Amino acid sequence: MFFQSNINRNKYFLQNIIFLFFFIFPNISFAAGDAISYPKNDWSFSGIMGTYDRASQQRGLQVYQEVCSGCHGLRLVAYRNLKALGYNDEEVKAFAAEKSVQDINEDGETIERPARSSDKFVSPYPNDLAARAGNGGAYPPDLSLIVKSRSGGADYLHALLTGYKDAPSNKNVPDGMYFNSYYQGNLIGMPQPLYEDGVTYADGTKATPAQMAKDVATFLAWASEPELEDRKRIGISVICFLLVLTILSYFAMRQIWAPIKSRAKKTS
Amino acid sequence: MSKPKFKNPVVKWIDYRLPIFTFMDHELNHYPTPKNLNYFWNFGSLAGIALVTMIITGIVLSMNYTPHVDYAFDSVERIMRDVNHGWLIRYIHMNGASFFFIVVFIHIFRGLYYGSYKAPRELLWILGVLILLLMMATAFMGYVLPWGQMSFWGATVITNLFSAIPVVGESIVTWLWGGFSVDNSTLNRFFSLHFVLPFVIVGVVILHLVALHRFGSNNPIGIDVKGTQDTLPFHPYYTIKDLFGLGIFLTLFAAAVFFFPNFMGHPDNYIEANPMVTPAHIVPEWYFLPFYAILRAIPDKLGGVLFMFGSIAVLFILPWLDRSPVRSSQFRPIFKIFFWVLVLDCFLLGYLGAMPAEGIYVILSRIATAYYFFHFLILFPLLPYIEKTKPLPISISQPVLSGSYTAASSAAREKK
Numbered sequence: 001m002f003f004q005s006n007i008n009r010n011k012y013f014l015q016n017i018i019f020l021f022f023f024i025f026p027n028i029s030f031a032a033g034d035a036i037s038y039p040k041n042d043w044s045f046s047g048i049m050g051t052y053d054r055a056s057q058q059r060g061l062q063v064y065q066e067v068c069s070g071c072h073g074l075r076l077v078a079y080r081n082l083k084a085l086g087y088n089d090e091e092v093k094a095f096a097a098e099k100s101v102q103d104i105n106e107d108g109e110t111i112e113r114p115a116r117s118s119d120k121f122v123s124p125y126p127n128d129l130a131a132r133a134g135n136g137g138a139y140p141p142d143l144s145l146i147v148k149s150r151s152g153g154a155d156y157l158h159a160l161l162t163g164y165k166d167a168p169s170n171k172n173v174p175d176g177m178y179f180n181s182y183y184q185g186n187l188i189g190m191p192q193p194l195y196e197d198g199v200t201y202a203d204g205t206k207a208t209p210a211q212m213a214k215d216v217a218t219f220l221a222w223a224s225e226p227e228l229e230d231r232k233r234i235g236i237s238v239i240c241f242l243l244v245l246t247i248l249s250y251f252a253m254r255q256i257w258a259p260i261k262s263r264a265k266k267t268s
Numbered sequence: 269m270s271k272p273k274f275k276n277p278v279v280k281w282i283d284y285r286l287p288i289f290t291f292m293d294h295e296l297n298h299y300p301t302p303k304n305l306n307y308f309w310n311f312g313s314l315a316g317i318a319l320v321t322m323i324i325t326g327i328v329l330s331m332n333y334t335p336h337v338d339y340a341f342d343s344v345e346r347i348m349r350d351v352n353h354g355w356l357i358r359y360i361h362m363n364g365a366s367f368f369f370i371v372v373f374i375h376i377f378r379g380l381y382y383g384s385y386k387a388p389r390e391l392l393w394i395l396g397v398l399i400l401l402l403m404m405a406t407a408f409m410g411y412v413l414p415w416g417q418m419s420f421w422g423a424t425v426i427t428n429l430f431s432a433i434p435v436v437g438e439s440i441v442t443w444l445w446g447g448f449s450v451d452n453s454t455l456n457r458f459f460s461l462h463f464v465l466p467f468v469i470v471g472v473v474i475l476h477l478v479a480l481h482r483f484g485s486n487n488p489i490g491i492d493v494k495g496t497q498d499t500l501p502f503h504p505y506y507t508i509k510d511l512f513g514l515g516i517f518l519t520l521f522a523a524a525v526f527f528f529p530n531f532m533g534h535p536d537n538y539i540e541a542n543p544m545v546t547p548a549h550i551v552p553e554w555y556f557l558p559f560y561a562i563l564r565a566i567p568d569k570l571g572g573v574l575f576m577f578g579s580i581a582v583l584f585i586l587p588w589l590d591r592s593p594v595r596s597s598q599f600r601p602i603f604k605i606f607f608w609v610l611v612l613d614c615f616l617l618g619y620l621g622a623m624p625a626e627g628i629y630v631i632l633s634r635i636a637t638a639y640y641f642f643h644f645l646i647l648f649p650l651l652p653y654i655e656k657t658k659p660l661p662i663s664i665s666q667p668v669l670s671g672s673y674t675a676a677s678s679a680a681r682e683k684k
Contacts, residue, residue: 048527076342076345076349081349141539144345145345145538145539148530148535148538149535149536149537149538149539150535151535153535184548224538226349227348227349227355230355231355231356231359231526231529232526232527234356234526235522235523235525235526235527236526238522238526239519239522239523239526242515242518242519242522243519245515246512246515246516246519249508249511249512249515250512250515252508252511252512253508253509253511253512256504256505256508257505257508257509260303260500260505264303264665
């Protein structure tokens with residue numbers, strides 16, 4: 001009797017904890033974010049089984065290369081990492097060799113050489129000041145972690161890239177600034193980057209701004225979280241293992257405690 | 269008690285000279301534990317496991333981390349991208365901090381609900397509060413190490429609190445920083461301290477366990493164990509129960525690590541620290557939010573700092589604030605209601621800590637802060653005079669209700 005009531009209450013308490021964990025914390029973190037909400041897209045990499053859509057990643061790389069890389073670096077990603085997008089060694093080497101990097105030769109002289117697979121993506125500007133000076137004082141951020149470092153992630157990026165509108169008449173847009181409905185304060189230093197057929201996709205996909213935004217966001221999500229596919233794959237095995245362990249230990253516990261519980265029932 | 273007979277001759281030989289096996293057998297195997305413990309008593313062992321997890325992953329991370337303002341951020345990204353399974357180790361460590369605090373907060377509220385801080389367990393409780401303080405210091409310094417925007421600005425805001433101390437405040441802040449702003453020397457010393465403090469925590473945890481094993485665990489009905497009929501050996505009854513609890517804990521933990529690793533973090537911390545750019549909102553990690561809310565609720569800087577540290581300080585003297593001889597809330601109908609009010613109050617403070625300090629949030633923070641201190645400083649000492657407690661059972665194995673409030677409490681008082 002005594003134990004019985006205890007067990008029921010425990011179940012209720014455990015439910016409470018799980019409830020608190022999953023429902024209170026989201027509220028806190030949402031509350032900490034900005035008030036702007038972004039349209040939700042259906043990303044190939046969302047959900048616990050999600051993986052990056054290879055074709056979209058490759059198109060995204062092309063958009064980055066042809067549109068973004070003029071101003072934005074990708075300094076934490078190495079050319080060799082592109083193998084994860086489905087390219088082979090030769091393709092990666094050829095891709096890297098198009099860029100040149102500064103190095104020092106055996107005689108200690110500064111030289112320019114073609115980039116190798118082991119090099120990181122070459123940034124468009126030698127330093128932050130040069131980047132700022134080249135863009136009218138606005139700093140074009142490095143994109144290596146852009147999806148992880150913005151609340152809203154890939155949805156934010158997609159919204160921003162497709163969020164250029166004509167400014168409302170009451171909004172004064174200074175020279176060198178552009179109106180974007182999803183940027184904090186609506187005034188952004190980056191001109192609209194994506195236009196209809198801004199790139200020509202090798203696979204024949206129609207290059208609408210929405211399509212390009214989606215592809216480049218997929219590519220940059222990968223740049224932010226290259227481990228995502230491994231992480232989710234391992235995660236599923238780990239959770240399965242832990243569930244089996246938990247269930248087995250539950251029944252082992254029941255069995256070990258059985259004599260104690262039946263004795264307790266008798267006395268009460 | 270009969271001396272345990274070890275069959276293995278090597279064990280026997282060692283144990284005769286160095287009785288560690290007898291000790292372990294006594295403290296982990298036969299250790300008499302009340303037989304009515306509920307699942308809330310799982311959280312002590314879970315906290316221990318969380319601490320060990322943090323230390324192991326932390327040591328591995330430190331092998332690949334560079335505590336320098338120019339390299340710290342990139343060295344963490346190298347761990348995430350190039351070190352084999354480095355992302356796994358780092359996400360375990362990062363989320364492990366949050367889960368450690370979740371477990372410890374539940375452990376503390378369990379102690380509050382069942383009166384585990386009362387005589388003779390006052391020192392056990394105080395050591396626990398000391399562990400909490402050390403954990404907070406360690407977690408704060410650990411959050412600085414990735415050298416993201418929140419790392420830097422969080423460190424700036426929190427270390428600046430010490431400037432509120434009259435006369436010597438500014439000098440103390442300079443001394444803490446090792447310079448005139450949060451910079452390389454700050455990062456270096458924080459790394460050093462973040463590495464060493466967990467081992468100090470281990471030391472205090474050992475004392476916590478020694479104090480625990482002196483009188484054994486409290487239990488849900490909060491009355492003393494009367495004899496062997498009330499207890500069970502720790503092994504196998506509680507080892508298996510702890511294993512089951514660990515299974516659930518690890519499943520939730522793994523779900524966070526593998527599927528929502530950045531859920532409890534702040535996106536700004538993936539932007540490298542920049543002393544020239546202040547983030548729109550500087551928010552500490554979620555486990556500091558209630559304390560942050562108290563800090564900001566007080567209009568005066570020094571006052572805010574005092575109240576924030578006061579919110580922990582009241583926990584140290586809690587065993588003497590609560591005058592009721594009845595431990596468990598099960599027999600304290602009014603206390604029980606106020607316990608849940610306190611829980612809600614802490615959640616409210618946590619929510620307010622994440623909000624900007626303006627308008628209604630400031631007023632609510634003040635009310636919630638006032639309630640927090642009212643609860644500990646006024647309610648705890650006065651409640652025993654008003655509250656009519658329910659009759660206590662005679663023993664754990666004989667839950668026969670007998671005697672009235674006066675009989676039970678006067679009996680308890682006579683014992684003193």
